[in-house]
Amino acid sequence: MPVWANVFIRFYSLISLERRKTQADKNLLLLQSHHFLSMDPLQFGGDDPGAVTLGNFINYYEFHPPEERLNLLPDNLLLDRLNRPYVFLDIGCNTGALTTRLYEKLLPSIKSKDSCLESSENTCHMLGIDIDPVLIERAHGLNTHADRITFACLDFMSERNNEVFTQHLSQCGGRFDVIFCFSVCMWIHLNHGDDGLKRFLQDISDMAKIIVIEPQPWKCYKSAVKRLKRCHKTFPLFQNLTIREQVEQFIEDFLVTKCFFTKIHESLETKWGRKLLIFKQNQDTGR
Numbered sequence: 594m595p596v597w598a599n600v601f602i603r604f605y606s607l608i609s610l611e612r613r614k615t616q617a618d619k620n621l622l623l624l625q626s627h628h629f630l631s632m633d634p635l636q637f638g639g640d641d642p643g644a645v646t647l648g649n650f651i652n653y654y655e656f657h658p659p660e661e662r663l664n665l666l667p668d669n670l671l672l673d674r675l676n677r678p679y680v681f682l683d684i685g686c687n688t689g690a691l692t693t694r695l696y697e698k699l700l701p702s703i704k705s706k707d708s709c710l711e712s713s714e715n716t717c718h719m720l721g722i723d724i725d726p727v728l729i730e731r732a733h734g735l736n737t738h739a740d741r742i743t744f745a746c747l748d749f750m751s752e753r754n755n756e757v758f759t760q761h762l763s764q765c766g767g768r769f770d771v772i773f774c775f776s777v778c779m780w781i782h783l784n785h786g787d788d789g790l791k792r793f794l795q796d797i798s799d800m801a802k803i804i805v806i807e808p809q810p811w812k813c814y815k816s817a818v819k820r821l822k823r824c825h826k827t828f829p830l831f832q833n834l835t836i837r838e839q840v841e842q843f844i845e846d847f848l849v850t851k852c853f854f855t856k857i858h859e860s861l862e863t864k865w866g867r868k869l870l871i872f873k874q875n876q877d878t879g880r
């Protein structure tokens with residue numbers, strides 16, 4: 594990326610953040626000034642911040658605010674009455690805006706549902722992971738619930754056994770109460786192929802009681818490829834993908850038939866033409 598483009602993008606981020614002026618934004622502003630000075634580049638192609646290979650868009654929440662998706666999420670389906678704090682995992686959390694809003698949305702429902710959890714401070718813990726260290730550094734800077742939300746830089750596809758997971762899983766009997774996968778499957782699929790997508794689905798179903806997934810339809814793949822092509826880059830595995838037009842159906846069928854989950858909810862479409870699907874582990878699998 595040319596230096597002028599990096600400077601422009603960082604300058605634009607600073608200005609737009611300044612407009613909002615929350616404490617969290619001010620923290621981020623400090624962080625970004627640091628990045629601005631050290632010029633460590635976020636990974637995108639040419640001068641187009643949309644041309645990314647991992648979905649690690651900068652300023653993602655400027656054009657895809659969390660609220661629309663949160664409004665489509667029925668809390669009551671995610672919360673079983675428990676006598677211990679809930680432990681949630683958000684895979685591909687970007688700068689953590691959706692993770693944080695999820696925590697804030699679920700907290701009151703948990704508190705009202707689970708009056709036997711005496712300490713209101715100790716009702717749930719959220720782990721957000723992302724492969725991009727710069728995004729995670731931003732998430733740390735913006736974290737207004739640092740005692741309850743942990744952000745970690747991890748590649749889910751290669752660090753599944755990382756001790757951050759082990760630690761969190763030990764608090765919830767070996768399975769997260771809910772794993773959230775918002776707009777991340779396509780990036781796993783594009784970078785790890787059909788087998789990678791299957792492994793991802795198998796892994797999340799081994800680690801979760803409930804899965805919330807927002808699959809990207811095939812048209813998003815085509816846009817991602819096109820954006821990269823404009824700066825003369827490709828996804829090397831793209832041509833080999835055999836799961837294509839029906840990718841959303843494939844994900845659903847795989848979770849149901851191979852991973853023994855049941856679909857318990859399908860939302861209306863977002864403005865971006867995506868749905869939120871909720872799957873629950875079958876009780877009788879003994880897994």
Ligand SMILES: C[S@@+](CC[C@H](N)C(=O)[O-])C[C@H]1O[C@@H](n2cnc3c(N)ncnc32)[C@H](O)[C@@H]1O
Binds near residue numbers: 649685774
């Ligand atoms: C399009 S963004 C979605 C952000 C957020 N989940 C949302 O929907 O608001 C996809 C995110 O997934 C992350 N990501 C891609 N591959 C990943 C991997 N193997 N492990 C962890 N995070 C990954 C990217 O860095 C990016 O922040």
